[in-house]
Amino acid sequence: MLDVAVIDRWLMAPAPAARLAVFRIAIGVFSFGYLVVRFPVMWSMGDEARVAWEPAGVLWWLSDPLPRWVLHTVVLLSIALAAVFAAGVAFRLIGPAFAVALLFVTTYRSSGGQLLWFDDLLVLHTIVIGSSHAGDALRPGRRGRGRREDDHARYGWPLHIAALVTVVTYALAGVAKLRIGGAGWLDGNSLRNHLAYSATRLRVLGGSPSPLAGPMMDVGWLFTPVAVATLLLELGAPLVLVAPRLRVPWVVLVWCMHAAIASTMFVVFPYPLSLVAFAPLFRLEQLLPAARNEVAAPPAAAGP
C-alpha cells in the first residue's frame, strides 16, 4: 500500500539552500557552455522551410517555421539568461524565464524532422530548478550572513524531484528497450549492430566513424554482457533513490556507458557526461566548504 507519509517525508526532506544553489549554478554554467559551443547549430536554425517541419512538444501549434530574426533573438536571449540563471540574480524572474527560453530553443531544434534526445533531461531539470527557490543562496549581494540553519523543505523538494526525473528517464530508456527491442535486444548482436550502424551512417553521410568501431566488431562476445548490464543499469536506476550506497557506483557505471557510446559511436550525450545530470543525487554543498558558511538566509517572503 502507498504510504503517503513516507513519500512525503522523502519529498519534503529539508536540504541546505547551498545544495540547491550549487545545482542551479551547475545547470546554468553547463547550459551557457552548451549553448555557446553549439552556437553555430543554434544560429543556423530557421532553414526548416526546406525540410520537413514537424513541430514537437510545446510548439505543436506552430504550423510554420519562425523567421530567423526571432530565433536569433531567442538564442542570444537564452545564452544571456543562462549566465544570469547561474549567477542567481533576480531568480524569481530569471529562473522561469530561462526555463521557458531553453525549452523553446531545444524544442525548436527538435522540430526539424528529427527528435533529439540529448537535451530532454537538461530541460526537465531546468524547469524544476527554475521554478524553485534556487536563487536564495550563493548569489551576488547575499554573502556573509553566516547562517547555517537554512535547511528547509523548499530547498529539498526541487532536488528530490530532479533526482526522481533523472532515474525515471533512465528507467524509461530501459523499458523502451524491452518494449521495442524485446528479448532480442539482449543477445548482444543488436547492440553490436547499433554500433556498426552508427559507424556506417557516419561513413555514408560524409563523416568519419570512430577508430574504435572496427576493432569492436571483433570482440562480439563483449556485447551480450554489456547489453544485459545496460538494461540492468537503466531499469535499476530508481533503486539509487532508496539505496544511497548505490549512487556512486551507479553514476560511475552510467557515465562509463555514455563515455563508451561517445568513444565508439561518436554520439555524445553532453549533459550526463558532464555529471550535472546526476548532481541532485549528492550533497553538493560539500563542494563548497568555504562558501557553506556564507549561505544567506532566505527572504522572509519566501517562507513556508
Place this chain on the structure above:
Amino acid sequence: MTRHSVAERRRLAAVVLGLALLASPAIRNHDSFPLSTYPIYASARPREATFVTARGERADGSVRRLSMEVIARTDDPLIASSRVADAVAGGRAGELCAEIAARSPQDVVAVVVVRERHDVVDAARGDESLLSREELARCWTSP
C-alpha cells in the same frame, strides 16, 4: 483528516501527476520533446541497413565523397540522415540533389542521391559492405 495530511496528499498527487507526465509518451507510444519514450538504441537492429545519401562525381567519372555539411548542412548524423531520408520520402529527391549540388566543392560536376543497403558490421570493419545501390536523383553543378 488533519490539515497536514491534506497537504501531504496534495503533494503526493503532484508527484504522481508528474510521474504520469514523464511516463505518458511511453504509455501512449508517442515520442516527443522533452517528454520522450527514449527509443534511442532501443530497437533490435539487424545487420543489414538502408541509408539514403549523396555522392559527387568528378569530370573523369570518379566518385567524390561529400561532407555531411554539404549533404545536409549539419554536423549531426542523426539530423543529416533524417533530412535526406525525409526529403526522399517526401518526393523531393531532385530538390535535395539541387541543393547539395549548389554546396558542392568545385571539382564536383554531378551529384547523385542514392539509396544504399549495407552490411553494417562489414562497413564498420572497413570491408566491402555494399549490398545494393539505387540512384534516386542526379543533377549537375553550375559551371
